[in-house]
Structure formats: structure tokens, C-alpha cells
Amino acid sequence: MTKKESAKKGTVGVVKTEYFTFSYPPDYFILSNGSQIGPVTLAYETYGVLNENRSNAILILHALSGSAHAAGFYSEKDKNTGWWDLYIGPGKAFDTEKYFVICSNVLGGCSGSTGPASINPETGRAYGMDFPMVTIADMVNAQKKLIDHLGIKKLLAVAGGSMGGMQALQWTISYPDMVESCIAIATSASLSAQGIAFNEVGRQAIFNDPHWNNGNYYNSRIPKAGLSLARMIGHITYMSEKHMHEKFGRKFQDSHQGKAGVSSEFMVESYLKYQGIKFVERFDANSYIYITRAIDHFDLKEDFGGSLTAAFENVSANYLVISFTSDWLYPSSNSKEIVRALRVNGKNVNYIDIETDNGHDAFLLPNEILEKNIKNFLKSEFKKSEF
Amino acid sequence: MTKKESAKKGTVGVVKTEYFTFSYPPDYFILSNGSQIGPVTLAYETYGVLNENRSNAILILHALSGSAHAAGFYSEKDKNTGWWDLYIGPGKAFDTEKYFVICSNVLGGCSGSTGPASINPETGRAYGMDFPMVTIADMVNAQKKLIDHLGIKKLLAVAGGSMGGMQALQWTISYPDMVESCIAIATSASLSAQGIAFNEVGRQAIFNDPHWNNGNYYNSRIPKAGLSLARMIGHITYMSEKHMHEKFGRKFQDSHQGKAGVSSEFMVESYLKYQGIKFVERFDANSYIYITRAIDHFDLKEDFGGSLTAAFENVSANYLVISFTSDWLYPSSNSKEIVRALRVNGKNVNYIDIETDNGHDAFLLPNEILEKNIKNFLKSEFKKSEF
CATH class of the missing domain: 3.40.50.1820 (Alpha/Beta hydrolase fold, catalytic domain)
Structure with a gap:
């Protein structure tokens, strides 16, 4: 809004x-x-x-x-x-x-x-x-x-x-x-086992980023790619399949690209990438790890x-x-x-x-x-x- | 079997x-x-x-x-x-x-x-x-x-x-x-927009691995971490939430670990990691990229x-x-x-x-x-x- x-x-x-x-x-x-x-x-x-x-x-x-x-x-x-x-x-x-x-x-x-x-x-x-x-x-x-x-x-x-x-x-x-x-x-x-699984693959995306460096990146390059990917994964789970279908369907980002191109990009891919990039500007990768872990462990x-x-x-x-x-x-x-x-x-x-x-x-x-x-x-x- | x-x-x-x-x-x-x-x-x-x-x-x-x-x-x-x-x-x-x-x-x-x-x-x-x-x-x-x-x-x-x-x-x-x-x-x-999205985050996991090196890794270290993560993401989508719940629930891998530990591991996490590691032994990261792309583009x-x-x-x-x-x-x-x-x-x-x-x-x-x-x-x- x-x-x-x-x-x-x-x-x-x-x-x-x-x-x-x-x-x-x-x-x-x-x-x-x-x-x-x-x-x-x-x-x-x-x-x-x-x-x-x-x-x-x-x-x-x-x-x-x-x-x-x-x-x-x-x-x-x-x-x-x-x-x-x-x-x-x-x-x-x-x-x-x-x-x-x-x-x-x-x-x-x-x-x-x-x-x-x-x-x-x-x-x-x-x-x-x-x-x-x-x-x-x-x-x-x-x-x-x-x-x-x-x-x-x-x-x-x-x-x-x-x-x-x-x-x-x-x-x-x-x-x-x-x-x-x-x-x-x-x-x-x-959280369900499936929810834990999604949080875990998000964390693994961060761990896999060499810039994460065991969490010591505050004085150097930050693990942008990893955190961005974690956010992309998260975003898929926040939307319903139907909403995603209605919003993007199978449309291409650039309608001039042919379907057979390796690099031709679906709209849903561009959207997720944009969400990932935006997120990295405002969020800390280590906080992502700690907070998702707190969610996983919550069990009344x-x-x-x-x-x-x-x-x-x-x-x-x-x-x-x-x-x-x-x-x-x-x-x-x-x-x-x-x-x-x-x-x-x-x-x-x-x-x-x-x-x-x-x-x-x-x-x-x-x-x-x-x-x-x-x-x-x-x-x-x-x-x-x-x- | x-x-x-x-x-x-x-x-x-x-x-x-x-x-x-x-x-x-x-x-x-x-x-x-x-x-x-x-x-x-x-x-x-x-x-x-x-x-x-x-x-x-x-x-x-x-x-x-x-x-x-x-x-x-x-x-x-x-x-x-x-x-x-x-x-x-x-x-x-x-x-x-x-x-x-x-x-x-x-x-x-x-x-x-x-x-x-x-x-x-x-x-x-x-x-x-x-x-x-x-x-x-x-x-x-x-x-x-x-x-x-x-x-x-x-x-x-x-x-x-x-x-x-x-x-x-x-x-x-x-x-x-x-x-x-x-x-x-x-x-x-x-494939649905959601399916494309899951394939895309899997590919991004491979692209993010520095050992992927734009696909030129056949004479050096292979992008194990990236391909393994792609497989973990895939595995979540192959199982139903209910099946995952029945198979793993919220059980810990090691029952002696307390819930408050940062490194304590849920069974579902260990399972996915194992699937990822096993996959890397038998599959090529570039094939994963090409084949998932073929699936995405299939549209009768x-x-x-x-x-x-x-x-x-x-x-x-x-x-x-x-x-x-x-x-x-x-x-x-x-x-x-x-x-x-x-x-x-x-x-x-x-x-x-x-x-x-x-x-x-x-x-x-x-x-x-x-x-x-x-x-x-x-x-x-x-x-x-x-x-």
C-alpha cells in the first residue's frame, strides 16, 4: 500500500x-x-x-x-x-x-x-x-x-x-x-516437519554462501546470494499455488524470448529474484538463521x-x-x-x-x-x- | 527395496x-x-x-x-x-x-x-x-x-x-x-508456476556454489553443496506434508539434544541432508539445470x-x-x-x-x-x- x-x-x-x-x-x-x-x-x-x-x-x-x-x-x-x-x-x-x-x-x-x-x-x-x-x-x-x-x-x-x-x-x-x-x-x-524443512533449506542456502564465513562477515562482503535465495524459498511458501498461478501463470518476463531459450525467464522467477534482492538490503543473514531456528523450536x-x-x-x-x-x-x-x-x-x-x-x-x-x-x-x- | x-x-x-x-x-x-x-x-x-x-x-x-x-x-x-x-x-x-x-x-x-x-x-x-x-x-x-x-x-x-x-x-x-x-x-x-519456482530456487542453489564456475567444473571440484541443496529442496516437494509429519514429525535426530540448542537437529533435516549427499555422488549439476529447464518449458x-x-x-x-x-x-x-x-x-x-x-x-x-x-x-x- x-x-x-x-x-x-x-x-x-x-x-x-x-x-x-x-x-x-x-x-x-x-x-x-x-x-x-x-x-x-x-x-x-x-x-x-x-x-x-x-x-x-x-x-x-x-x-x-x-x-x-x-x-x-x-x-x-x-x-x-x-x-x-x-x-x-x-x-x-x-x-x-x-x-x-x-x-x-x-x-x-x-x-x-x-x-x-x-x-x-x-x-x-x-x-x-x-x-x-x-x-x-x-x-x-x-x-x-x-x-x-x-x-x-x-x-x-x-x-x-x-x-x-x-x-x-x-x-x-x-x-x-x-x-x-x-x-x-x-x-x-x-511448526510442521515441512515448515522446518523449508526453514532448513533456507539456512543451508546461507551456510553455502562463502561470504557467510561462519557468520563473520560484518567487516567484509555479506552473504547476499545465500540470504536472497533463502528469501526466494520462503516466498514460495508464503503464496498459495493458486495465487501464484493467477499472478504469474507460465508467462515469460520478456515476451520476445522464445520458449526454447536456456536463459528465457518466467515471470515467477523474476518476481522471486526481485524479492530476494530487496530483502538483502534490509535483513541480516545471521538474524535469519537465529529467528528461523526460534520458529522451528517453538513447541507449546x-x-x-x-x-x-x-x-x-x-x-x-x-x-x-x-x-x-x-x-x-x-x-x-x-x-x-x-x-x-x-x-x-x-x-x-x-x-x-x-x-x-x-x-x-x-x-x-x-x-x-x-x-x-x-x-x-x-x-x-x-x-x-x-x- | x-x-x-x-x-x-x-x-x-x-x-x-x-x-x-x-x-x-x-x-x-x-x-x-x-x-x-x-x-x-x-x-x-x-x-x-x-x-x-x-x-x-x-x-x-x-x-x-x-x-x-x-x-x-x-x-x-x-x-x-x-x-x-x-x-x-x-x-x-x-x-x-x-x-x-x-x-x-x-x-x-x-x-x-x-x-x-x-x-x-x-x-x-x-x-x-x-x-x-x-x-x-x-x-x-x-x-x-x-x-x-x-x-x-x-x-x-x-x-x-x-x-x-x-x-x-x-x-x-x-x-x-x-x-x-x-x-x-x-x-x-x-508445470505450474509454483513448480517452476521450486525448480528455479534449486538451480539458483547450484549457480550460487562457487565450484559451479559457470558450469566449468569437470576438471576440478564439483558444486556439491549447491547440487545437494537443490536436491533437498526437490525432496520437500516430492513428499506430502502428512507423509513428512508421519515419518519425522518434530523428532530430533539425537534425542539427548535439548530443544534450545542452536545445532540440535530435527530428523527431517538429517534426512534431507542425507538425500542431498547421496544425490551428489550420482548426478551432474549441469544436467540438473538442463533437465529442470526442459521440465519448466514443457507446455503442450x-x-x-x-x-x-x-x-x-x-x-x-x-x-x-x-x-x-x-x-x-x-x-x-x-x-x-x-x-x-x-x-x-x-x-x-x-x-x-x-x-x-x-x-x-x-x-x-x-x-x-x-x-x-x-x-x-x-x-x-x-x-x-x-x-
């Missing part, structure tokens, strides 16, 4: 990324695997105004390739809006006239938050592969420090798609008293002795779970499994399987049903929280 | 690969793109005996990674049988007590037939990327020379899965008078002015078309499109969509319904041809 189109619907306007840093001691930050890390910086943005009784805060959680920049633009000249600008702004699903919306870059990320590209204070050089393994729960624990810092005792909602949905679910389990409600979109309580069932029902036993949030019929990376069955486990526990959960050809990407694309469902759910949750 | 298991069902025993070479002039071999190539060698194997009136010959067409070695083993000590040994042998679907079965390595391949790894007579060095672009029709035209050479006027059947199915269909269109019947399994009249509809009906207008074969319900690379809808186009032309076609979780790989795995359908179809076709 262009700035112009976004402005039509209502825009949060020019925004600024802020930074919150905490260190140990006194603020110990211990990761799931037992290692300590610090200082930790989280880049974050906020849109809208926190109300007097601090009851209107919504934490937006981003997916693999996201950042703190969820809405608005950085300057009047900036042509690109935040990654969820379609859904965040005055009058939009996450209505910034009503709610105070927060989004932070995940721990392990590369858009302002501490990650493999950050300087390791013990060596004075970038962490690279010395960065400790982070989990979805670690990301959430770091966000909790930010929410404390902002003086918010209870979030009206946590919301996200894909890995953002994993974080949202984890929030309701790790901090049940801090979350009124949870919007988990196109996500899963654990395993965390609770093999029972997803047990995972949701002590949650107190109300849930809106949304899946998309053509999403084959995080298929509807994954969402239904979450819904079942919540219902067995007698929790309050709304579920909708939205009919669309847009595949996993659907949560990032215009979708009226998605917009309305989020809007109405938040309205009802906000009303409840006011009593 | 081990030699032992194969022997139980009936084996063709120890076989030998033969070579047929033709050159120009006098035997001009002109490719679809107009370029000439020669001499051309085709590696081939035969099983069973050609009957007196030469009416029992079946040509088996292999898929992307196949070879002429479709059945039997190379010595008594050889532990591996041919790639379709499950279906070729005494009493099996392609019953070598009744039929004379032929299988040749495709033009552009790397298992004995002329391909990018062969010596270019004009330079005295391997062709590499100077090898001309080959199409599925070119592969079929080369096979035609072999069939002529074997003194066979009419094939009882052409049969294959995946790219083998494409060749089978092409045979019935290119040489309608030479084919009694066609068995096209898990195939398509053209485009060949006939955008009409698949027109493509099948002049065929005279009887068809058995088979798809697998969980095959998402060559989905059942692709087979149904072929069946519809044949029926519009009033052609004789049997179609079966076999219920299985084995995905695209199903045609290479044990499947009683597949076996029975091939067997009965051939029996009936052989009976007809005898009158």
Missing part, C-alpha cells in the same frame, strides 16, 4: 523508532537456555495515545522478516509505510484513535534490537554465531521488560501473524495476568509434557484465532488445534477460517473480513476491560 | 547397460531450437524378450533424477536395484515374462547418455553450459532413434511418472503411429496455440492417466486437465486418482492399486494389439 492509499484510510503519519535498553545487573536477562545476555536494546514504535488508566495498549508482534516499523512512514518523502499499515491507523482495525499500539523488533532481530549483528560487549566485535540461541519465549520476556518500562500493567491485546502469532500465544502463557486478549493469526502451536505442546491442553490451562486471555483457507505453511488445521485445546480448557475463543487464495501472506494483504474481525473483537474486549 | 525383497517378487536379475550412438551426418539430429548435436549416445537397458512380431515392447521413461537402470542389479553383490524395480520384473506390473521393457537415459542426462558432462567434439572439452537447450520433445526424438535401431515399429506402451509422464504424452503426440498406449503417471501437460498447450484439446487431436494411443491425491507438485487437477482434453477428442482414456499420503513420490513407492491398474491396462492393450 502506498503512502497515498494508506493516507486515504487514515495514517498514523510520520513516526520515529525509539530504543529501550536494559542491562544486567541489576536487570538480569536470562535466556531459556540459561545463558545471560546484556545490555539488550529493543527498538520500538508506538502509535496513538495511552489513555489515563492505561487500559488501551495493544502489543503488535511481528513475523520473521518484520520490524518495529509497523505503521506510518519515516518522513514526508518516505514512500514505504510500516509492514502492517493496512491494519494500524485512525479508523483501521487497530484504531489508533482508540488504542495505544506498540510494536518492537524481536530479540535476535536486525532492525534496531539486539541480535547477532550487535556488538558483543565481551569482545568488542559483532556477536555473529556467538549470539546465544533465542526462543520465542525469550523474545516475549524481552518485550515484557519494555511493557514494564512503558508503565503498562495489562495489555488490552497482544496480536500478530505467523511468528507474531506464536509470540502472542506465548505472551498469554508466560504472563497470563498481563494480557486481556490475544489475536493469533495464521500461526501454530508448533512439548513445553507442557506433550499436551497442548496443559499449555493453555492457566491462561486468562480471550482469544481470536484466525486462519486462511489457502495457507499451506501454517494450515487451518494448526489453528484448529489451538482452538480445540483452548475450548477443552473452557477458555473464551473466537475462531474464523477466512476463505482466500492469498496463502500465508494473507495476513499482510488487504482483507475486509480480517479487518472487521479484529476491529469487532477489540471493540468488545475494550468494552469489557472498561468495567 | 533391497535385492532380497525384489527377488521375492521376481527379479530381472543381473542387467547390463548398453549404448547406442548416432551421429550427423548421415543421421542428422536437430534440436527444437534448431541447433544440431552429434554424435549422440543413449544409454539403455532392456528386460525381457522381444517377441517374434515385435509387438510386446514397452518404453519406460524416467523422471528428473532417473537413469536407464530401471530394474535389476549390476552384479550379484550390488545391493541397489533399478529405480522402478518394484514395478518391472517377472509377474510385476511391467511383466518381463510377457513384455520387452526398454529404458534409456534422457538426452541431457548424466548416466551414460549425451549431456553437458559429455565431451564436445568441437572443443575436446566437456560441453558444460555450451550444451544446447534440450526439450522434452528432443528427448523423445532421441528415443525414437533408439526404438528404430532396435527394429521396433510400434511400441505396445510408453510409460512414466513425473517428467517420464511428460515424455510419454509427448511420444503419443510426436509419433502417434508408433504408440499403442500411454501410461502417464503423476504428470502434467505443463502452448505448443498447440493455447489449446490442450488441439494437442491431443491427432493422437491414436489409448491412455491410462494416474494421479495421487496427496501429490501437490503435480496435483490431480493437472491429470484431470489431460483427461478432459483427451475425452473432448473422443480418445480412449482410463483415469484413476489414487488415494495415498505419499505425495509425488508415490509412483516410486509400493502401491498395490498402481500395480494392478498398470497390469490390467497392459493386459487389455496387449490383447487388443494381438488382433
